[in-house]
Amino acid sequence: DAGVIQSPRHEVTEMGQEVTLRCKPISGHDYLFWYRQTMMRGLELLIYFNNNVPIDDSGMPEDRFSAKMPNASFSTLKIQPSEPRDSAVYFCASSFLKGTAYANEQFFGPGTRLTVL
Amino acid sequence: AQSVTQLGSHVSVSEGALVLLRCNYSSSVPPYLFWYVQYPNQGLQLLLKYTSAATLVKGINGFEAEFKKSETSFHLTKPSAHMSDAAEYFCAVTYTGFQKLVFGTGTRLLVSP
Numbered sequence: 001d002a003g004v005i006q007s008p009r010h011e012v013t014e015m016g017q018e019v020t021l022r023c024k025p026i027s028g029h030d031y032l033f034w035y036r037q038t039m040m041r042g043l044e045l046l047i048y049f050n051n052n053v054p055i056d057d058s059g060m061p062e063d064r065f066s067a068k069m070p071n072a073s074f075s076t077l078k079i080q081p082s083e084p085r086d087s088a089v090y091f092c093a094s095s096f097l098k099g100t101a102y103a104n105e106q107f108f109g110p111g112t113r114l115t116v117l
Numbered sequence: 118a119q120s121v122t123q124l125g126s127h128v129s130v131s132e133g134a135l136v137l138l139r140c141n142y143s144s145s146v147p148p149y150l151f152w153y154v155q156y157p158n159q160g161l162q163l164l165l166k167y168t169s170a171a172t173l174v175k176g177i178n179g180f181e182a183e184f185k186k187s188e189t190s191f192h193l194t195k196p197s198a199h200m201s202d203a204a205e206y207f208c209a210v211t212y213t214g215f216q217k218l219v220f221g222t223g224t225r226l227l228v229s230p
Binding site for chain 2: 007019026031042043045050056093095101106107109111
């Protein structure tokens with residue numbers, strides 16, 4: 001299994017531009033999580049999905065952030081317009097609930113390092 | 118509500134010394150507890166987890182943790198530190214049937230020769 005795949009790995013953009021981060025979860029996983037990590041705020045959960053449906057988006061900082069999961073194998077996190085304070089590493093993780101010893105364990109992707117100038 | 122507290126944002130040890138990273142949890146229901154490790158420029162990787170079976174849990178790379186209900190603790194230990202253990206370590210809590218993990222603030226382990 002290839003694990004959780006995120007693209008791009010690095011993104012540099014200018015303030016005001018739209019940024020789209022992509023994630024492909026592990027096949028068969030029914031939960032998908034988006035996190036943001038910064039030195040100041042640590043690891044923050046932004047939103048998570050179950051069976052492609054958003055369950056909890058209380059961590060999304062503001063309306064400039066949006067996330068979608070159109071199918072079980074793809075999710076996007078969009079920032080529009082981007083601001084310098086959005087600079088961070090964004091992680092996607094996936095998991096599944098039932099049936100095996102791996103239940104509850106979240107598998108993380110390598111992250112996207114976003115720099116907004 | 119659930120939470121975890123990691124004591125010490127930085128821990129420094131010498132190579133070969135005991136590693137002890139502290140985690141205390143708060144949960145109104147029986148918890149599931151996790152330790153994750155993050156190496157520089159990488160995502161988080163599971164070290165070990167407790168899900169109400171044996172209280173002493175062994176993980177990868179020689180790490181282990183003991184669940185102590187009376188102390189609400191789940192401290193991570195390794196008998197002998199190696200240079201390659203230098204990383205950031207996160208404790209996390211959830212409970213059965215619930216997928217959202219609540220993470221601690223992390224502890225950076227520094228290993229000196």
